[in-house]
Amino acid sequence: MNTPQQQTIRIMIPLKIRQRNGRPRILPPATTDAFETERSNPRVLRAIGRAWSWRRKLERGEAATLKDIAQAEKVTDRFISRMLRLAYLAPSVMEQILLHRRPIALSINDLAEAAGSPWDRQARLVFGE
Numbered sequence: 001m002n003t004p005q006q007q008t009i010r011i012m013i014p015l016k017i018r019q020r021n022g023r024p025r026i027l028p029p030a031t032t033d034a035f036e037t038e039r040s041n042p043r044v045l046r047a048i049g050r051a052w053s054w055r056r057k058l059e060r061g062e063a064a065t066l067k068d069i070a071q072a073e074k075v076t077d078r079f080i081s082r083m084l085r086l087a088y089l090a091p092s093v094m095e096q097i098l099l100h101r102r103p104i105a106l107s108i109n110d111l112a113e114a115a116g117s118p119w120d121r122q123a124r125l126v127f128g129e
Contacts (some may be wrong), residue, residue, distance in 0.1 A: 047108050049123035085112045090119035093126050
């Protein structure tokens with residue numbers, strides 16, 4: 001007759017714990033194909049989504065100025081102005097970030113700055129190519 005210890009299967013997965021913004025983050029092993037450890041940062045995706053939302057509000061007339069959006073979001077109009085640039089990234093860069101989840105080599109603020117560059121140079125700036 002089998003005892004409970006004989007029926008137990010033990011699986012060891014070597015994981016790494018890395019601090020990110022003061023919080024621990026568990027990373028799977030680098031050799032595991034099932035996991036993608038360095039994908040697009042969810043904060044970047046959220047910032048792009050917010051920028052597009054603000055752009056649509058301005059285009060539809062739901063907000064007359066950046067100050068209106070800033071008051072609704074409880075942030076400064078300078079922040080809105082800077083982050084709104086993310087809605088004007090080159091289509092090829094947007095496709096790589098949003099559809100292919102390609103990681104970027106910049107912070108969100110630097111990404112917003114890169115959005116002011118000509119479209120043909122943005123990929124080089126954003127992805128470090």
